Amino acid sequence: xxxxYLQSNTYGAPEGKCRHYRKAIVNxxxxxxxxxxxxxxxxxxxxxxxxxDNKQIIPTDYDFIDCICNDSQxxxxxGDLMVHYSDELETYVAWGAKWGIINENNEILVPIEYDWIExxxxxxxxxxxxxxxxxxxxxxxDYWFARNGKWGVINSSNRVIIPVEYDSYYNRCSxxxxxxxxQKGKSxxxxxxxxxxxxxxxxxxxNDIQGSVIGKFGSP
Numbered sequence: 001x002x003x004x005y006l007q008s009n010t011y012g013a014p015e016g017k018c019r020h021y022r023k024a025i026v027n028x029x030x031x032x033x034x035x036x037x038x039x040x041x042x043x044x045x046x047x048x049x050x051x052x053d054n055k056q057i058i059p060t061d062y063d064f065i066d067c068i069c070n071d072s073q074x075x076x077x078x079g080d081l082m083v084h085y086s087d088e089l090e091t092y093v094a095w096g097a098k099w100g101i102i103n104e105n106n107e108i109l110v111p112i113e114y115d116w117i118e119x120x121x122x123x124x125x126x127x128x129x130x131x132x133x134x135x136x137x138x139x140x141x142d143y144w145f146a147r148n149g150k151w152g153v154i155n156s157s158n159r160v161i162i163p164v165e166y167d168s169y170y171n172r173c174s175x176x177x178x179x180x181x182x183q184k185g186k187s188x189x190x191x192x193x194x195x196x197x198x199x200x201x202x203x204x205x206x207n208d209i210q211g212s213v214i215g216k217f218g219s220p
Contacts, residue, residue, distance in 0.1 A: 016071030020052030
């Protein structure tokens with residue numbers, strides 16, 4: 001078993017007790033020639049999680065595992081996760097696995113059936129179907145993201161808050177504690193184009209509005 005220093009693809013994570021956790025990996029294969037310092041690029045194997053006392057809390061059953069800001073939940077992948085450098089895109093791409101959310105008791109909260117998943121607020125996740133994973137290794141960036149596909153929002157009770165039918169979402173909406181902002185027709189959110197606003201209960205508050213998010217909804 002390899003023990004890996006904790007990284008996270010979620011901005012601000014790990015939080016709370018997860019700051020003392022470590023990732024565990026068995027059947028580990030390491031790419032010693034990787035161009036970036038990212039554990040999904042470096043290592044392939046079966047992943048789990050250890051607590052601060054090196055006690056295994058999540059078994060090494062997953063094809064990847066990641067901490068999020070909620071320190072009682074983890075993002076996990078199942079499938080033949082493949083990571084490859086694309087000369088055309090000049091970055092790494094990944095495919096072959098599905099993503100979901102589990103809790104610290106290894107119970108599935110969001111089914112492991114999406115092509116990507118991102119925590120955007122406490123117990124709320126943007127899920128992607130049909131997108132392709134790319135690694136952004138730009139200056140002070142270093143994160144995985146899904147290009148294209150359709151987005152929606154699901155909570156930790158597996159309730160659909162926003163249908164998976166949007167092309168992008170406002171990627172800083174976690175700073176807005178009571179709304180989700182989503183858009184059709186643009187693969188990257190553009191506030192000069194029409195967008196929709198939902199509350200955390202899935203109610204459509206605004207439809208096809210335009211203009212500055214901060215200007216309309218104030219500072220977070």
